[in-house]
Amino acid sequence: MTTAAEVLARCAELDRHSAHPTRLERVHLTPQHAAANARVAGWMADAGLRTWQDAAGNQYGRREGRAPGLPALLLGSHLDTVPDAGSYDGMLGVVMAIAVAERLGDRTAALPFALEVVGFGDEEGTRFGKALLGSCAAAGTWDPAWWDLADADGVTLRQAFVDFGLDPAHVGEAARRTEELVGYLEAHIEQGPYLEEADVSLGYVTAIAGARRFVVSVLGEARHAGGTPYERRKDALVGAAECITAIERLVRPSGCIATVGRIAVRPGAVNVIPGRADFTLDLRAATDEDRDAMWKRLDVELHELCTARGLGLEVVENHRAPAMPCAPWLTEAVVEGIAAAGDPAPMGLWSRAGHDGMAVGAVTDVAMLFLRCADGVSHHPDEEVREIDVARGLDALEHAVLAVAERVERR
Structure with missing residues (x-):
């Protein structure tokens, strides 16, 4: 079973896939993006998930529930970074999701939904100046005007798709349908100081700014x-x-x-x-x-x-x-998960930062789990999370998945 220490080690391993030898920068549709997808796909396969890369460059893994073809509960975050990034913004949520899928193991076969994990290819918008490209594709809200966006070297988004081995004409195939999904849960560092000030490991998100x-x-x-x-x-x-x-x-x-x-x-x-x-x-x-x-x-x-x-x-x-309110029923499951991890009265926070859930919310309900980060620092190499907080986060996310299953059963 993947431990919190191993989760942190995997985040450090992803740091190797950087465009620069002395700082972390991994942007959309680059060789570093491809390498990160491949490594994450390997961890997904080790956790028993069937893996694929979608038509927009997002990396997925799936394990079926009690019957094949059921709608999926989607867990994940993003794999891209800002320039001179830290090790946890986005990546921690993806690696934690894989670990939770592994921890659930054969119990997934009893769930009333499939379990999927996603590593979105672009949340930050670093390369083309448009954030959430990966999750917008997944949400079916792709704007054809984006094809003409260009990076600092003059490479258009359309050309970058081709260079990455993707067909721009098929980007619509990345879109998920509402009936395919139960909801979306994302674990993420807070990127703010409030959990640390309260001396607690975890919190839940009420809305994304x-x-x-x-x-x-x-x-x-x-x-x-x-x-x-x-x-x-x-x-x-x-x-x-x-x-x-x-x-x-x-x-x-x-x-x-x-x-x-x-x-x-x-x-x-x-x-x-x-x-x-x-x-x-x-x-x-x-x-x-x-x-x-x-x-x-x-x-x-x-x-x-x-x-x-x-x-x-x-x-x-x-x-x-637009602001994205977190769905009450999914948030209740996250709160239950935090309580199971040791905090019976967790803190609710609205996220001042943007997240993939802003886009995914167009196609399914979303909720988020926040983890304490040192001094609230993010988008900087000094990003830091504690092993104990990751351990509690894994417990909370695992229990939240089971709490979602109970609520789906009652529908």
Whole structure:
């Protein structure tokens, strides 16, 4: 039986499949992706699963339930990474799912569903700038416009499919139908500090954040830095700075999350007053209603600040993803699993980060199990999880599968 120590060792083994010798980077439809799929397929086969790679490059394994062809309970996460990644974001959930399939062993034959494990090929969107490509394909929400997306080397997504040995014309075959699935359970590191602050190993997810992203442009007038007095200035950068601090002031007490991750100034000379400042805004909340209400407040505030300074303001929304509430009945099974692992009153958290469940939720119910990670650090080589937390997570996920079976039997 695969232990928590072995799960962590397998995560470390996956680190070898990296595009760089000194840091972890494994992106969609690359030789490193193929190598990771092959290694995961080997572990799946060792756990008694029938394996295949789907038409979008996702790696699957399946063991039948009490009868062949039953709908499947899907366990898994993703195998791709951000640049200079840690060892556990995504990969831990895949390896834990395989371990749980092995632990269930012959008991799977008594389940009222098949058990499947998936390693999605692209969640992060690192290579082509579009996240959730693997799970969107599985959910049947593929957009043909994505074929023209290109990576930093100019390779299009269409060409990358071909180079990987996939046929773009058949990507629709990766889509799962609602009647094929019972639900989707994902174990994942929290990527936040709340479980550690509470000194608990595990928590359950109430919802996955709904996000909106914007490019905000503050428009002023570029003039000589020495010759223009303050009362004549229309400094776009100062206006943008005031907008950014206002965003934090309004959002911080609200329960939403807002991040300005990039700012660019034109013309960008040391002796020229900035005439234009463009910054990005990523806005997230547990519900779309909370997120959208906060954006309305921000929109009014930013316009008022710019008007007071004689500046223009332009806003372009370039991304919107709805929040994904976790299904109560599946979440109850996860809570029961955490209780069986030793915590009778587990913490519920909304996930500030996005996950494959956001896409999979279009075709079936989803729920998530969170594991404590050191200092909440993620998307960084310092990602760290404790062996005891993985051990409890394995117990919880195994029991959750059995709890799902009880609920399916009662339907």
